[in-house]
Amino acid sequence: MRSPYFTVEHDVFREGVRKFVAEEVAPNADLWERDHMIPREIWRRMGELGYLGINHSEAHGGSEADFFYSVVFLEELARGNMGGFTAAVSVQQYMATAHIAKAGSEDIKQQFLVPSIEGQAVGALAISEPDTGSDVANIRTRARREGDEYVIDGAKMFITNGYYADFVVVACRTGEDGASGISLIVVETTRPGFKARKLDKIGWRCSDTAEMSFDGVRVPVSNLVGKENHGFYYIMESFQLERLVGAVGAIGAADYVLEFTGKYIRERQAFGRPVARFQTIRHDMADMVTELAAARQLVYHTAWLYDQGEVPVLECSMIKLKAAELCNEIIDRCLQCHGGYGYMEEYPIARAYRDTRVGTIAGGTSAIMREIIAKMVLDETQYETVYKDRDQAEQLNKAASDPAAEKAEAAPKQAAEKAEAAAPATGDGSSIPALFARLPDRFSEALWSGEDLVFHFNIEGEGGGEYTVKVAEGKATSAAGLSGAADCVVDTAAKLFLDLEAGQANPQTAFMTGQLRVSSIPHVLTFMRIFQLG
Template sequence: MSSMYFTEEHEAFRASFKEFLKKEVIPHIDKWEKEGSIERFIWKKFGEMGYFGLNTPEEFGGLNLDLFYTVIFLEELQKVNSGGFAAAMWAHEYLAMTHLAKEGDDFIKNKYLVPSVEGDMIGCMCITEPFGGSDVAGMRSTAIKQGDTYILNGSKTFITNGVYSDYLIVAAKTDPSDKYKGISIFVVDRASKGLTATKLDKLGWKASDTGEIAFDNVEIPAENLLGEEGKGFPYIMQHFALERLVMGVNAHARAEFALEYALNYMQERVAFGKSLDKFQVLRHKIAVMASRVDMCKEYNYSITKRLNDGQYVVKEASMSKLLSTKMADEVIYDALQMLGGYGYMEDYPMARLSRDSRLGPIGGGTSEILKEIIAKIVIDKKEYKPAT
């Protein structure tokens, strides 16, 4: 572990969190993967341990820790070998709760953020639409103000925690005539009349309840507006940097887990009179895989440092997600190959890892859209600026 970024306190937290996951989470993973849902008790246990408040201000129940605690949180979650469980946890804390903490007023924070930190409420983030994908500005959902309420109509899809969450952070057009300045963000209660959710069946992330949400004349109190009306698009873009870094860290962590598992297997598996790790062709493959993991990991740590220091890292975070998720897919593919036929068996972790990892280059902005964002920055000299 790099002492340049991690202190003794960080490592003590890692050891404690690892033990917590081993005791409280891993025994239930196979059940949650099979049932496609995560039992509520574990959310409360995460809350009681402070894991949902790592970088939330102390006045709202958080610990206000630096982002390297978040990195540890993400890395260790990947090692329980359930991308769906990990996604449910980090989507709650780093998608839904981020908007509550950054754009919510004290009323919103006390009503939604505090119980989210405590594990009593679960949140989800609703941006992607059936016809929109990565085109955030092209969303069709509308929230038209009528008196002291907004009337929400439209639909969202591929929403992590979209079925079982207690509240939804929803982006919608408050001014349909303006593509970029017409988007606003709201907190919507799950029990709102006219809100329905349908669970989606996925290739991987089986434990996660990914949903498609429909809004039919849903009334939102005006007090549930997050931040200022019309600033939803820059709010979303600003927080995409964190989301993409999260997915980059997830990628290097699951690739490292796959590499370590494959290496342990190779040291024990004997063929033609010697263990697999003594065959040069496999040794060299491992060398390349380890190098790629380490390069992405160190880059992601450096971005974390810059983001923690308050820098706007939209370019770097986009690069991280683009390259780290591609690396993870390829390293896990090679790791599965190292196990031979056992890699294809559900009793071994590689089959699930391979399925779960495939979402990396898709969710949170596809690799194709990230390439265009990076090209605009590098070639066209476009500057992305934080919301003011």
């Protein structure tokens, strides 16, 4: 089916991946499934072919290709008819290394990202725990700081690539209870105190899924990914990519199963004619092909949104729900088309049936997806992206430095007086203009890291307005209007901002429900710390 999302270059790339899967992956399916492992040779081979760096920067050995190359790659991996292989590669490229690529230091990238792209190292992402599952805000694995090291104690469960991995990006509690105390730390699996136990699964047999334990595991502080206590926000954003990747894989798997089922029913004879000639089978196939085509277009549209720099939470939730459930349904109906042979392990449909079942569980259950969708559609909850991409940041900075912004900076007193007149007050008489006027006096140089920062505030509603807060040379200034290139842009309502200041609202809840929208969570947390807000 022709598509506006793919170019001739994408088609050529698809041919290459399909050839690789047909010649070097699919023929080994029975062996890898029997051995419950993916050999290191195939990782190195994918590294040689450039497949493990499609989405990563050229500076680190990747190709920095648009996301539809990843769509092609994930769809074609499904033709190996090993859900575990697709899952293992997806975790390596779009989950474990994705955090390192986005937030890690250059040293961490050289140590872990580069060999991963080359296929010389395999990574895992460890978030789920035996007692908390996907409740990320309440994870218990703890990393305490001792000098230049973190000491990690705890356990993780259901970790793909976890048994044979060379390194694991681990979600740990480094601060207070709740979402604000979580960090991501890279742990080499050779560290003393680390243990992994391989779990036996219904499907995904070629991939290793592990239970992990951390007993006083020591790693250098330099293994911290991004900033301490910011891990929850990194994870929340990455969930959208994980769900998009899972949906693409589900579409690819369903498409491949429909392909070989169609061939089977055309060749299989019953009552003197091909099974494909029976009306019930024909119409069932017609329904499945149609439903898959509709789901595929929603997946492609979501991939396009992601490629444009958006983090489409609603669409990612919808495609995760639809693609996973549809894949289960299609493969179940295709097994029925095989009759008794479909229940035999020697037929490929049996493996597909086992492998696809976890699709409605991994990466967020169908129930969770429905709740996210319902909250956005019925409760009008808006989940905003944590980070803007570079193009969006440049647009914000350009807008902030236009003549209108400069004019606003030149007349801060008039703007402040106008806003003061219409400002709602809190119980203690505070207003938005008064709050910003007091900010410089509340600045704590002792808590400041020394980084020059510019914050733009768009305070909506009655009594709101636009404000710029700057920190430089150990001093803070605050003025009405927007000026300078912003390191962080904050959008919220006047009442909520005052409630946050008074400690009557929770900033984490405000962020997760979309009431507090920021372009950089790390910077806004810095702002709250150095100005002692909330």
